[in-house]
Amino acid sequence: MRQLFHNTLKNLVELSEKEKAILEEAFVFRQVPKKFKLAEEGQVAKEVYFINKGLIRLYYTKEGEEITGFIFQEGLFASSYDSFLKQQPSNQTLETLEECELLVIDKKGMEELYQTLPKMHIITRKVAELRFINAQRILSSFILDSPEERYRKFEEEHKDLLLRVPQHYIASFLGITPVSLSRIRKRLKESE
Amino acid sequence: MRQLFHNTLKNLVELSEKEKAILEEAFVFRQVPKKFKLAEEGQVAKEVYFINKGLIRLYYTKEGEEITGFIFQEGLFASSYDSFLKQQPSNQTLETLEECELLVIDKKGMEELYQTLPKMHIITRKVAELRFINAQRILSSFILDSPEERYRKFEEEHKDLLLRVPQHYIASFLGITPVSLSRIRKRLKESE
DNA sequence: TGGGTTCATTAACAATTGTTAATTTATTCA
DNA sequence: TGAATAAATTAACAATTGTTAATGAACCCA
Numbered sequence: 001m002r003q004l005f006h007n008t009l010k011n012l013v014e015l016s017e018k019e020k021a022i023l024e025e026a027f028v029f030r031q032v033p034k035k036f037k038l039a040e041e042g043q044v045a046k047e048v049y050f051i052n053k054g055l056i057r058l059y060y061t062k063e064g065e066e067i068t069g070f071i072f073q074e075g076l077f078a079s080s081y082d083s084f085l086k087q088q089p090s091n092q093t094l095e096t097l098e099e100c101e102l103l104v105i106d107k108k109g110m111e112e113l114y115q116t117l118p119k120m121h122i123i124t125r126k127v128a129e130l131r132f133i134n135a136q137r138i139l140s141s142f143i144l145d146s147p148e149e150r151y152r153k154f155e156e157e158h159k160d161l162l163l164r165v166p167q168h169y170i171a172s173f174l175g176i177t178p179v180s181l182s183r184i185r186k187r188l189k190e191s192e
Numbered sequence: 193m194r195q196l197f198h199n200t201l202k203n204l205v206e207l208s209e210k211e212k213a214i215l216e217e218a219f220v221f222r223q224v225p226k227k228f229k230l231a232e233e234g235q236v237a238k239e240v241y242f243i244n245k246g247l248i249r250l251y252y253t254k255e256g257e258e259i260t261g262f263i264f265q266e267g268l269f270a271s272s273y274d275s276f277l278k279q280q281p282s283n284q285t286l287e288t289l290e291e292c293e294l295l296v297i298d299k300k301g302m303e304e305l306y307q308t309l310p311k312m313h314i315i316t317r318k319v320a321e322l323r324f325i326n327a328q329r330i331l332s333s334f335i336l337d338s339p340e341e342r343y344r345k346f347e348e349e350h351k352d353l354l355l356r357v358p359q360h361y362i363a364s365f366l367g368i369t370p371v372s373l374s375r376i377r378k379r380l381k382e383s384e
Numbered sequence: 385t386g387g388g389t390t391c392a393t394t395a396a397c398a399a400t401t402g403t404t405a406a407t408t409t410a411t412t413c414a
Numbered sequence: 415t416g417a418a419t420a421a422a423t424t425a426a427c428a429a430t431t432g433t434t435a436a437t438g439a440a441c442c443c444a
Contacts, residue, residue, distance in 0.1 A: 125317035135327035142334045143367045175335045
C-alpha cells in the first residue's frame with residue numbers, strides 16, 4: 001500500500017525502522033474523487049500530498065481562463081508550495097484529474113516532523129532540490145526551444161500523460177493555445 | 193565585509209556565534225574579474241558562489257548561440273545546481289558580468305559542513321525552496337504572459353539590472369530575440 | 385583617444401502563433 | 415444507451431515573432 005511512498009523516500013535518505021514508523025504515522029491516507037479541489041486560489045495551502053495513485057493538475061487563473069502550470073503524477077509531492085511555505089494566499093489551484101490515493105500531511109504535522117525527525121530537513125531539502133532542477137529544466141525549454149520542439153520533447157518524456165490528460169491542458173502547460181497545439185500535431189504527422 | 197552574507201543567512205536560520213564562525217571558515221573569499229568563467233558547459237560544477245558584489249550570468253549554448261537562463265545578483269547563491277548536486281557534466285556556463293566579490297565553497301567543503309553544522313541542511317533546504325519558488329514564478333510568466341508583458345514586469349522588478357546588463361542578454365532570458373525586444377521597447381514607448 | 389568591436393535599432397519578408405468561429409469527434413452521466 | 419457537454423480539429427485573418435541584413439550608437443582597451 002505505502003510501497004511507493006517508502007521507495008521514494010529510500011531514494012532520498014536512509015531511514016531506520018523507527019524513523020519509517022514516524023513518517024508512516026505523520027502522513028495520513030486519503031482517497032479523493034476526480035475533479036476534486038485540494039487547494040484553491042486565494043486561500044492558504046494547508047497540506048502537502050504524496051501521490052500514491054492518480055494525477056493532480058496545478059493551474060493559474062487569468063482572465064477567467066485556467067492555465068495549467070504543472071501536472072503531478074505518482075511518486076511526487078504535490079502542493080501549492082509557495083503558499084504552503086509562506087502561509088500566504090495562493091495564486092494556484094490544485095485539482096485532481098483522476099480519482100487519487102494520497103498521503104497527506106498538514107503544516108502543523110510538518111512542523112512536528114521537523115522536531116521529531118531531524119532527517120525531515122534532508123528529505124524536504126532534497127525534494128526542493130529536485131523540484132528546482134525540474135523547474136529549471138522546463139524553464140530552459142521555454143528559452144531554448146520553439147513550441148514545436150517543446151511538444152516533441154514532452155511527447156517523448158511523457159507518453160503516458162498524453163493518454164491520461166486532455167490535450168488542452170498540455171497546450172497551456174507548453175505555453176500555447178489548444179488551436180496551436182493541434183496545428184503542431186498536424187505538422188508533425190505530415191512530416192513523418 | 194561579510195555583512196551581506198550574514199544578513200542573508202540570518203533570514204534563513206538562527207545561528208550561534210560558534211555556528212557563524214564555522215560558516216565563516218567554510219566559505220572562502222575570492223575576487224574574480226569581469227567575463228570570468230566560474231563553471232563551464234561539459235564540466236562538473238565544483239563550487240557554489242555567494243555573491244557579495246557583482247553579477248553572474250548563467251547561460252546555455254544552442255547552435256553556437258548563448259542563451260541567458262538567469263542573472264544572479266548580490267545576496268544570492270549562484271551555481272550550476274543540477275551539475276553541482278549530481279556531480280554530472282553541466283549544460284550551463286556561469287560567467288561574471290562584472291568584477292565580483294564571492295564567497296566560495298566546494299563540494300567537499302559542503303559535505304563537511306553538513307557534518308559539522310547540521311543546520312546546514314536547513315539553510316540549503318530554504319535556499320532550494322526559495323530558488324524553486326522563484327523558478328516557478330518565472331515559469332508561470334512564460335505560460336501566463338506575452339513577451340511584452342514579461343518585459344514590462346521585468347522592467348518593474350529589475351530596473352537596476354536594465355542598467356547593468358546588456359539588452360540582448362535580457363532578451364534571451366525573456367525567451368525572445370534582441371530584435372523582438374527592441375520592437376517591444378519601441379511599442380511601449382509610443383503607447384505612453 | 386581613436387579604431388575596432390560589440391550592441392541596439394530599423395526595415396522587409398517569412399513563418400508562426402493568437403483569435404474567433406464553425407464543424408467534427410469524444411466523453412460524460414442521467 | 416443517447417442526449418448533452420466537452421474537447422479537438424480546421425479555416426481565415428490579424429498580430430506578433432523570427433530571420434537576415436543594413437545602419438547608427440555605444441563601448442572597450444591597447
